Amino acid sequence: MxxxxxxxxxxxxxxxxxxxxxxxxxxxxxxEDIRNIGSxxxxxxxxxxxxxxxxxxxKQHPELFEKLVGISRESVIAVEGLCKASDKARNGYEVIxxxxxxLSAAETPLPLGVVDKVESDLDTRLDNRFIDLxxxxxxxxxxxxxxxxxxxxxxxxxxxxxxxxxPNIIASxxxxxxxxxxxxxxxxxxxxxxxxxxxxxxxxxxxLDRVYEIAWYFRAEEHNTRRHLNESTAVDLEMAFxxxxxxxxxxxxxxxxxxxxxxxxxxxxxxILDKKVxxxxxxxxxxxxxxxxxxxxxxxxxxxxxxxLGTEDERLxxxxxxxxxxxxxxxxxxxxxxxQFYTMPEGEKYSRGFDLECKGVELASGSQRIHDxxxxxxxxxxxxxxxxxxxxxxxxxxxxMPPHGGFGFGIERFLMELLEIKNIRECILFPRDRARLTx
RNA sequence: GCCCUGGUAGUGUAGUGGCCUAUCAUCCCAGCCUGUCGAGCUGGGGACUCGGAUUCAAAUUCCGGCCGGGGCGCCA
Numbered sequence: 001m002x003x004x005x006x007x008x009x010x011x012x013x014x015x016x017x018x019x020x021x022x023x024x025x026x027x028x029x030x031x032e033d034i035r036n037i038g039s040x041x042x043x044x045x046x047x048x049x050x051x052x053x054x055x056x057x058x059k060q061h062p063e064l065f066e067k068l069v070g071i072s073r074e075s076v077i078a079v080e081g082l083c084k085a086s087d088k089a090r091n092g093y094e095v096i097x098x099x100x101x102x103l104s105a106a107e108t109p110l111p112l113g114v115v116d117k118v119e120s121d122l123d124t125r126l127d128n129r130f131i132d133l134x135x136x137x138x139x140x141x142x143x144x145x146x147x148x149x150x151x152x153x154x155x156x157x158x159x160x161x162x163x164x165x166x167p168n169i170i171a172s173x174x175x176x177x178x179x180x181x182x183x184x185x186x187x188x189x190x191x192x193x194x195x196x197x198x199x200x201x202x203x204x205x206x207x208l209d210r211v212y213e214i215a216w217y218f219r220a221e222e223h224n225t226r227r228h229l230n231e232s233t234a235v236d237l238e239m240a241f242x243x244x245x246x247x248x249x250x251x252x253x254x255x256x257x258x259x260x261x262x263x264x265x266x267x268x269x270x271x272i273l274d275k276k277v278x279x280x281x282x283x284x285x286x287x288x289x290x291x292x293x294x295x296x297x298x299x300x301x302x303x304x305x306x307x308x309l310g311t312e313d314e315r316l317x318x319x320x321x322x323x324x325x326x327x328x329x330x331x332x333x334x335x336x337x338x339x340q341f342y343t344m345p346e347g348e349k350y351s352r353g354f355d356l357e358c359k360g361v362e363l364a365s366g367s368q369r370i371h372d373x374x375x376x377x378x379x380x381x382x383x384x385x386x387x388x389x390x391x392x393x394x395x396x397x398x399x400x401m402p403p404h405g406g407f408g409f410g411i412e413r414f415l416m417e418l419l420e421i422k423n424i425r426e427c428i429l430f431p432r433d434r435a436r437l438t439x
Numbered sequence: 440g441c442c443c444u445g446g447u448a449g450u451g452u453a454g455u456g457g458c459c460u461a462u463c464a465u466c467c468c469a470g471c472c473u474g475u476c477g478a479g480c481u482g483g484g485g486a487c488u489c490g491g492a493u494u495c496a497a498a499u500u501c502c503g504g505c506c507g508g509g510g511c512g513c514c515a
Contacts, residue, residue, distance in 0.1 A: 037479095038472040057473080073466095088474055109449040109467050109485095117477060118451040118465045123507060195515090222440060223513060234515060311511070362515065410515030424515095435506080 008078040008103070013045070013052035016093055021085045027052060027095055028078035028103070030134060032115055036069045043068060045079065045095075046114075046134070054079050055086075055094045064097060074106040074114060074131070122423060129430060129439055140269035141426060145415060149214065151262035152235055155255055161210040161237065166199035168192055168216060172389045179220035192218035195408055200238035201342065201369060202396040204404040212237040214411070224434050226423045227361065229412065231432035238369075238406030245344075245352040245368040248405040249330055252356060252364060253284045255409070256328065263418055275419055284356070285321070285329040292331055295320055308338040318360020331355045341383040342376065344368040344405070352405070358417045366407025373397035 008028040011020065029047035043054040058065045071077060081097040088094075112120055112128040114135055125132040132138055153163070169185060170193045181192040193199075196215045203211050215236040221228070235255070242248060257280060264270075264277040296303050299320055301313050309317065309331075321329050332354045336345045339353040344367060346352050353367035370376045373394055377387045387394060412427040425431040430439055 033476085035475045035478055036472090037475060040473040040475080042475050042478090044476075053476080055474080059473085086474090088476085090476065111449060113450065113466070115477085116450065116465055120450060121507080124450070217515065219514080221513065223511095224440095225510080225513090228514070232515065308513090311513095364515070408515060413515050 009047075011083075012047050012049040013091065014049040016052070016083060016091070018085070018092075020083045021093060023083055024080065024098070025083045025095065026078060026080040027054070029076070030114075031071050031073055031075050031077060031106075033073065034069055034071065041065065041069045043071075043079075045077070048139070050091075050136075052091055053086075053089045053094045054081070054097055054100075055089070056097060061097070064100070068097065068100065071102060072106045072108050074110055074134075075102055076104040076106075077102050122425060126425065126431065126436065127439070133429070136272050138426075140266075140272045141415065141419065141421070142429065143269050144263055144266045144419070145411070145427070147262050147266055148259045148414070148418075149411070151259045152212075152214065152255065155258040156212050156235075156237070159210065159251060159254075161212045161239075162208050164196075164200070164203060164208075164211045164213050166193070166196040166203075166213060166215070168218070170198075171392075179222075181218050181220045194219050195234070196236045197342070197408070198390075198393045200236055200406060201404065202393060204238055204240045204369075204371075205396040205399070205401045209240045209402075210238075215408075217408075217410075222434055226425075227413065227416065229424055229428060229431055229433060232424075232428065233411045235364075235409040235411065236406070237366075237409075238404060240402040240404040242368060242403055242405050245332070245354055245366065245405050248366050248368065248407055249286070249332075249354060249356075250283075252366065252407055252409065253282055253328070253330075256280070256284075256356070256363070256414075257282055259414065260418065273419060277418065280328050285324075285326045286332050287321075287329050288333040289331055289335065289350075290333070292317060306335050306337060314357065314362065315360040318357065321357075322359065328356065328358050331357060339367065341379040341385060342367075342369045343379075344370050345375075345379075356407075356409070361413065361417060363413050363417065364407050364409035366405065368403070368405035371397065371401045371403050373401075 007026060010026045013027065016025065027045060029045045031043060032046040032051060033044040035042040039058040041056040043056065044051050045054055056065045056068045077100055079095055079097045079100040081095045083093055084096055085092065086094045110131065112124060112131045114131060169190050171190060180194050183190050183192065195217050196213050200211055200213065213236045215234050217232045217234055219230055237251065239248060239251065260277065260279055264279060270277060293303060293305055296313055296316060299316060301316055303309070303313050333346065333350050334353040335349055336343065336351040339351045344352040351367065354365070355362050356364040370379060376394065376397060380387045380390060412424050415421065415427040416424055421427060425433065
């Protein structure tokens, strides 16, 4: 208390070394717990790197002691005091306060405990996400997420990809099919992009050749599952002058490998989460759709040729593939009828579309695209879409469009599989789902 | 959108017609305690989702709303 301190923090909890013992330091953070024994009290202070112990002695500073033990949990304080070695404290040292400041007192009771001995529902946690995120095991997910995204940039740039940012406000629904969010754009109607699909394809007509974007997907589908969000992020990538979708799959599997590898180096976070990340083997198995149907039928599924895989079939395939030693695998050569209009057909019935699956869950989907404008128009009509709604897109195909392909790869889905998280909402800071719009 | 399921203190829960003045833990408040680290002990505080209906009697049964959870469809 008393005169204010020069700086709120000279050290984070984990940055104090034996060299600092016997010296004056300042620490700041959230009051995680107060254990008042009577004439001595222990305050557990938490910062982004961990916790430390502030030890108050009544005899030494009666007034300061009273104020210290009167702080509410989760208040933000800064403490200046002597850093003293102690075998009895967790980190090997404790801080004997000389003065402290309450920077922000927390109200009581807390809507959600940070270290309470009871579990809370996800809904309660999300309603109080700012407190939920104070937990090291929740922060760990997002620290790993940062690393994974860094690995995306690093790998793709090493492969000469250019990072782009395409519009999220668009004039017409990008791909047809899924529902889009409508919004007012001055006197016009506009939509939130369900993906950068059409834009990244148009960029293939520019000579940039290889582009990617960490994109937002906005989807107005009223799904209610553990693996869907109405607002999610993805790596969206497109590359030109490919010979076939195989070129795209090679980039994708290497990308996944590099992301996985980077995550495996987050030892501290993985320890907090009690997870082990085992590197997948390259290359991933390519499994043609025809073979998928055979495998599924042989194992009791009634799926018939031409159908897309349902959740149950996907899961069953995941089990079959795991027995064969494949956690990751591509499903290739899908029937053209289950793929979007821009997917390159192959022969009469097939396409150059693929999905990347991990343990029975779809992580990414991609294809070689159609680059011939007449074929593209034909496919639009076959998919009950009006080429007139796609004029600005189709224009890019009329003045020199190289063969190309790409994929969309969900980042939250990836984290779910990487960290074995059961609900996708855990993988995004502030999830948007069918019902949730706040916080 | 469809199917199943649930809603009890701040947070989690027990209770399935009267024994409920509602259980337990956590939490909050007060007190005791000089080495806590899931601190301990003593005392105190706090709740039946909302609106109707049935019944002598409803947290408990029925109907509707609102809000969750799980599954499916669809997808990333």
